[in-house]
Amino acid sequence: MKTDDRIFFETDNSCAYCGIKGRINLTRHHIDGNRKNNKYENLIVFCHNCHHQITKEEADSRQKIKKIKRLLIYKTLTPWGINAIKMAYRSNGEVVGPEFLLSHLVDMGYLEKTGYAFKGGIKDETEILSKFKITLEGHALYNNWLK
Numbered sequence: 001m002k003t004d005d006r007i008f009f010e011t012d013n014s015c016a017y018c019g020i021k022g023r024i025n026l027t028r029h030h031i032d033g034n035r036k037n038n039k040y041e042n043l044i045v046f047c048h049n050c051h052h053q054i055t056k057e058e059a060d061s062r063q064k065i066k067k068i069k070r071l072l073i074y075k076t077l078t079p080w081g082i083n084a085i086k087m088a089y090r091s092n093g094e095v096v097g098p099e100f101l102l103s104h105l106v107d108m109g110y111l112e113k114t115g116y117a118f119k120g121g122i123k124d125e126t127e128i129l130s131k132f133k134i135t136l137e138g139h140a141l142y143n144n145w146l147k
Helices: 003-010 048-056 058-090 099-107 136-146
Strands: 026-030 043-047 094-097 111-119 127-134
Touching: 003 026, 003 043, 003 058, 026 048, 043 048, 043 058, 048 058, 058 094, 058 099, 058 111, 058 127, 058 136, 094 099, 094 111, 099 111, 099 127, 127 136
Parallel strands: none
Antiparallel strands: 026 043, 094 127, 111 127
């Protein structure tokens, strides 16, 4: 999933601040103010009115924006994803888990699949558990948003 699609999806195509719906009314906001930093964790969706107000009151709004984005990160990465990143960060950099619960973290660049921890199934060779390693982006995400 593309980053823009992901940030609109996580807010259900609504403003993260006031809740107005409809993608035509929405724009993305760069949390750190750097328009070249288009990483997922630096982008949030606002309606045009909220975006204008927030940009005008940047200093007062920054903490509110970060609080909202933190909640959206927890929603988007899922409890399993958050726990996997935290465990990988705190351990030797690796974590084992079901690929179907953690593949979105690979797609987003926070984890890297390194192999299988257990492979096999009842009747076929269905993958059960995979090994993942936290990436530099995963470390940055943890330090900036998950501590």
